Amino acid sequence: MNPVTREERHWFLRCLAQGLFEYMGAAAPPIPVEGLLQHPPDTYREDFGVVDMYSTLWDATFARPPNGRGSVFVRIDLKPAERRFALAREVLSALITSRHGRAMGLVQLLMADLKDSAEYFARCLVVPEPLLNAFRKRGGQQAELAEKFGIPSGVAGLRWEDSPA
């Protein structure tokens, strides 16, 4: 695969997040990321799931047991905003390693910069472009973004900067 710039990769990730946002049909924030994992598109029936876990190691991690359904294993004691973002971030790993994602060529495109890709994708998924634009049009300010979309404030700050008005 030819080298891909960060801008190209981010554009692609924005499109993927937009596709999932449209599937969810969310008309207003917060985005039901956990609902997406529990009721995934048919294409990902064997790839999406959520399992609560007691751990102090990670906030969340995606794992695919051999011959089993892939799931995001998420720490049970996270605050709702942290949980939403952690789940959204791990959705990308579920997509990349799914049958459909592998057929799309996501492994070759995204594995090299997985951390940056996963966090950018998650920001776009929890604050989709159309809802961000609507929020801004109604006079929404950066300081209110985290509360409105139910995400950590650091994530909201980065999302605001990702997509300047």
Add this chain to the structure above:
Amino acid sequence: MSMQALNRLVARSIIDPSILQAFGAGQIGQVLGELDFSPEMRRTLTGLESGSWAEFAIQAYGVVKAAEKPAVRIQLPSPMEGLMAEQEQKRSEFGQVA
């Protein structure tokens, strides 16, 4: 419009396996035909050679972006212009004297 169409196509491809099937079967042109691409852009995109759908999408992004970027033209006045005006003036002054 082409970029919006491409955004929609790539967004759809994450949940719609029919796009990937069409791409794999060498029939992406048919899918592009349903979207708001100009005939010329459709031909260009159909002719892209890529090893995967993701690679195709990235290549298509580059093509569409380049096509949508307004052509930058630097329009500086010709250095001759000032001289010509000066010459014109001298010529008319000379004519008046004569």
